[in-house]
Amino acid sequence: MAGKKHETAPVRRGRPRAYDAEAALKQATETFWKTGYSGTSLDSIAAATGMNPPSLYAAFGNKHALYLDALARYWEISLTATREALAQDRPLAEALMLAFDAALSIYFSGKGSARGCFVLGTAVVESVEDVAIRTSVARGLRAIDADFEARFRTARERGELKPGADPEALAVLASATMHSIAIRARAGARRAELREVARKAVSAICGCPVEAN
Amino acid sequence: MAGKKHETAPVRRGRPRAYDAEAALKQATETFWKTGYSGTSLDSIAAATGMNPPSLYAAFGNKHALYLDALARYWEISLTATREALAQDRPLAEALMLAFDAALSIYFSGKGSARGCFVLGTAVVESVEDVAIRTSVARGLRAIDADFEARFRTARERGELKPGADPEALAVLASATMHSIAIRARAGARRAELREVARKAVSAICGCPVEAN
DNA sequence: GGATATTTGTATGATACGTTACAAAAATAG
DNA sequence: CTATTTTTGTAACGTATCATACAAATATCC
Numbered sequence: 001m002a003g004k005k006h007e008t009a010p011v012r013r014g015r016p017r018a019y020d021a022e023a024a025l026k027q028a029t030e031t032f033w034k035t036g037y038s039g040t041s042l043d044s045i046a047a048a049t050g051m052n053p054p055s056l057y058a059a060f061g062n063k064h065a066l067y068l069d070a071l072a073r074y075w076e077i078s079l080t081a082t083r084e085a086l087a088q089d090r091p092l093a094e095a096l097m098l099a100f101d102a103a104l105s106i107y108f109s110g111k112g113s114a115r116g117c118f119v120l121g122t123a124v125v126e127s128v129e130d131v132a133i134r135t136s137v138a139r140g141l142r143a144i145d146a147d148f149e150a151r152f153r154t155a156r157e158r159g160e161l162k163p164g165a166d167p168e169a170l171a172v173l174a175s176a177t178m179h180s181i182a183i184r185a186r187a188g189a190r191r192a193e194l195r196e197v198a199r200k201a202v203s204a205i206c207g208c209p210v211e212a213n
Numbered sequence: 214m215a216g217k218k219h220e221t222a223p224v225r226r227g228r229p230r231a232y233d234a235e236a237a238l239k240q241a242t243e244t245f246w247k248t249g250y251s252g253t254s255l256d257s258i259a260a261a262t263g264m265n266p267p268s269l270y271a272a273f274g275n276k277h278a279l280y281l282d283a284l285a286r287y288w289e290i291s292l293t294a295t296r297e298a299l300a301q302d303r304p305l306a307e308a309l310m311l312a313f314d315a316a317l318s319i320y321f322s323g324k325g326s327a328r329g330c331f332v333l334g335t336a337v338v339e340s341v342e343d344v345a346i347r348t349s350v351a352r353g354l355r356a357i358d359a360d361f362e363a364r365f366r367t368a369r370e371r372g373e374l375k376p377g378a379d380p381e382a383l384a385v386l387a388s389a390t391m392h393s394i395a396i397r398a399r400a401g402a403r404r405a406e407l408r409e410v411a412r413k414a415v416s417a418i419c420g421c422p423v424e425a426n
Numbered sequence: 427g428g429a430t431a432t433t434t435g436t437a438t439g440a441t442a443c444g445t446t447a448c449a450a451a452a453a454t455a456g
Numbered sequence: 457c458t459a460t461t462t463t464t465g466t467a468a469c470g471t472a473t474c475a476t477a478c479a480a481a482t483a484t485c486c
Contacts, residue, residue, distance in 0.1 A: 014462020015452040036338040039251035042444060052465055053445070063444065115341050124399045125249040125338045128328050137400040169413040173386055176393035176414060180385070183392045186337045187350040200382040201389060204418075227432020228482040255474060265435055266475070276474070 021059050024049040029070040032122050033115050037067050037133075067122070068132055074118045075140045078106060082144065082178075086151040092160045093206045095151060096174060097213075100198035103178060107185040107194075116185035141175070148174040162207065170205055177201040234272050237262040242283040245335050246328050250280050250346075280335070281345055287331045288353045291319060295357065295391075299364040305373045306419045308364060309387060310426075313411035316391060320398040320407075329399035354388070361387040375420065383418055390414040 031048045032040050042063055046053055060066035085098035107116045115121065119137060127134040152167035152174070161170075180201075181194050189197075203210045240262045245253050255276055259266055273279035298311035320329050328334065332350060340347040365380035365387070374383075393414075394407050402410075416423045 013454055036251055038249055120337050124333050127399050134401050141400055169417040172410055172413045173417050176389035179393040179396045180389035186340050187354055188347050197385055200385045204382040204386050226484050
């Protein structure tokens with residue numbers, strides 16, 4: 001059982017690849033991010049990655065499979081960011097703000113102006129007709145819910161919440177705030193504005209004023 | 214100044230139109246709703262409306278203008294539904310639930326399965342690159358915010374809120390709940406599930422349990 | 427009825443789409 | 457060096473795209 005298959009260069013027989021699959025996936029993601037799935041042509045992906053169509057197909061299968069890879073990669077990055085923010089050893093309100101700030105950092109990571117959430121900008125359109133994409137979106141949303149809910153349960157154990165507070169209900173509000181920020185970012189809202197939205201939401205959720213910071 | 218121009222049939226000189234522009238716009242909306250803006254071809258719109266390409270262009274200009282009409286019409290319907298729900302003479306929690314239920318009625322109004330929010334399913338993809346669409350989305354989002362905020366201000370005047378409650382912050386949460394429901398609907402969530410989300414959000418927002426009803 | 431105005435239906439243009447065929451290129455194996 | 461293997465680059469295939477040209481159709485005006 002020695003010698004995996006998709007490892008980097010054990011031995012390579014023919015002409016060497018001119019591309020880095022991981023870098024190409026990143027570039028493809030950028031392209032989808034701008035024009036969506038249906039609105040993005042393979043030509044534009046080829047231009048962005050510097051790869052030829054045959055190489056793209058050899059590396060990723062086809063447009064749909066390539067997009068699914070990009071979507072999975074985005075969820076991975078995005079969910080990890082949320083999870084790590086919430087895992088910080090901070091008071092509840094601060095941890096929530098860290099999570100929203102992490103999302104904002106992703107939404108405003110484009111070179112030009114804001115591009116908002118990748119899922120909203122590419123997956124949500126297709127999700128109604130495309131089962132694979134819909135499944136991915138649904139799974140991602142559940143993960144966000146679960147992460148927030150876990151943090152609120154911890155908060156209750158730590159006495160950060162009023163006795164009557166319901167972690168599930170608060171998680172719904174926190175998820176909703178995340179979704180709201182994602183939508184507003186796509187609509188061109190500025191970062192400071194979205195941070196205000198997050199601040200107001202957190203202060204209402206936690207029942208305490210949150211400093212602008 | 215007698216005799217408007219776009220009125221219905223003062224006199225009509227040539228061959229009569231075979232289509233009803235309003236009905237066609239509705240059909241076009243249905244088509245965009247399913248496959249998005251970029252994913253919808255004029256052929257499919259022609260098929261859905263029963264109109265020929267030249268008639269479509271004569272009636273609406275081009276694909277982009279047609280879509281903008283559809284988007285405006287959707288905002289009109291959707292915002293009116295929210296506004297009317299919130300204007301009902303009901304306790305705050307009930308009024309909020311009415312607003313969310315009104316949205317759900319739209320999201321689940323398709324003949325087949327759920328199709329979620331039209332804006333999320335068509336406009337949000339294009340909004341980053343298309344100024345006109347982005348402007349429309351931004352305006353709609355602001356309208357939702359304003360409607361909720363107005364209702365919360367009324368609630369404070371009526372003494373439905375705790376003295377310290379901040380109408381703006383609560384409006385952010387209510388808007389966010391609306392956005393969240395819209396996203397989840399696109400991801401295939403069932404109606405009952407979304408109503409639960411709304412119920413939890415409302416109970417957390419109002420600080421009181423909300424009956425399932 | 428004849429002239430005029432407007433819409434319909436079809437056919438088509440020019441381009442863009444996703445995908446693949448195929449020869450040249452560039453590596454290793456012996 | 458020759459044979460073999462893999463990737464590249466180009467060109468192309470068939471289809472779909474948005475949009476329009478044009479004749480036939482159908483109405484009103486006089």
